[in-house]
Amino acid sequence: MNDVALTLKNIDFRYGQSEKVNEALFIFENLHLYLRKGEFVSIIGPSGSGKSTIFRLITGLEHSDAGTILIDGKETGNRLGEVGYMPQEDLLMPWRTIIENAALPLEIQGMKKVQAYHKVRPLLAEIGLGGYEDYFPKDLSGGMKQRVSFLRAALTGSHVLLLDEPFSALDAITRISMQEWLLKQWRMLEKSILFITHDVNEALFLSDRIYVLTGYPKKPIQEITVPLNRPRQLLDLNKPKMLALKDQLIGQLRGGSR
Ligand SMILES: Nc1ncnc2c1ncn2[C@@H]1O[C@H](COP(=O)(O)OP(=O)(O)OP(=O)(O)O)[C@@H](O)[C@H]1O
Ligand SMILES: [Mg+2]
Numbered sequence: 001m002n003d004v005a006l007t008l009k010n011i012d013f014r015y016g017q018s019e020k021v022n023e024a025l026f027i028f029e030n031l032h033l034y035l036r037k038g039e040f041v042s043i044i045g046p047s048g049s050g051k052s053t054i055f056r057l058i059t060g061l062e063h064s065d066a067g068t069i070l071i072d073g074k075e076t077g078n079r080l081g082e083v084g085y086m087p088q089e090d091l092l093m094p095w096r097t098i099i100e101n102a103a104l105p106l107e108i109q110g111m112k113k114v115q116a117y118h119k120v121r122p123l124l125a126e127i128g129l130g131g132y133e134d135y136f137p138k139d140l141s142g143g144m145k146q147r148v149s150f151l152r153a154a155l156t157g158s159h160v161l162l163l164d165e166p167f168s169a170l171d172a173i174t175r176i177s178m179q180e181w182l183l184k185q186w187r188m189l190e191k192s193i194l195f196i197t198h199d200v201n202e203a204l205f206l207s208d209r210i211y212v213l214t215g216y217p218k219k220p221i222q223e224i225t226v227p228l229n230r231p232r233q234l235l236d237l238n239k240p241k242m243l244a245l246k247d248q249l250i251g252q253l254r255g256g257s258r
């Protein structure tokens with residue numbers, strides 16, 4: 001399938017050494033998931049259900065015990081370099097200013113500093129960080145750091161973006177404007193996005209499909225196609241079929257922690 005950006009096939013994974021294997025360390029058995037080119041897919045599931053672990057497997061920070069991970073249909077040695085990854089914990093470099101942090105992927109791609117800053121400056125302003133370019137991460141709030149970290153991931157050359165709860169530290173209003181900004185970037189930059197969130201509304205508003213990791217591996221991962229056309233309005237979430245889907249998902253999340 002050449003329209004697939006990312007595939008996980010038959011993945012087995014557990015944390016810890018094989019000689020110490022026990023049920024509690026078990027994470028995935030025969031996990032399958034995929035992301036089409038240009039698609040926006042969310043992963044939702046209770047805390048501890050393995051969402052961030054999926055990203056660590058994709059980036060190669062953890063190694064699966066069995067199975068295959070393909071990017072654009074190919075197995076590659078250095079997957080961390082092939083995807084734009086925003087980890088759950090903020091990994092900004094404390095010794096670099098905000099603009100230096102955000103511009104890092106452009107510099108790695110060989111762009112001159114002056115050009116990189118020229119490109120990043122208006123983007124920082126768009127995400128509400130105009131005027132903070134020369135601050136250091138320690139001088140920003142959690143939500144502001146999240147936005148820088150998000151921009152940095154979005155600026156990597158890769159068309160596959162892995163975003164691990166990128167907006168969890170934001171207040172409701174900033175979160176909505178970041179979601180809208182993300183959709184705009186997604187369309188404009190033609191990225192394929194895998195997005196982790198705890199927020200059912202966020203997943204429904206943003207995604208083409210949603211993977212639900214509830215009670216996995218006892219229950220199979222559920223896959224839901226969001227029945228909304230694009231462009232979307234937040235008010236679309238109030239349609240009866242969307243309210244019913246939201247109730248169903250919340251019920252699954254509440255009923256199915258590991
Ligand atoms: N380095 C590790 N060593 C051993 N177990 C780990 C390690 N990292 C995570 N785990 C365990 O693996 C399980 C899944 O963790 P993971 O971080 O993937 O969950 P999550 O779904 O992202 O949770 P949250 O929503 O809280 O971020 C948890 O039970 C966790 O305790
Ligand atoms: Mg996590």
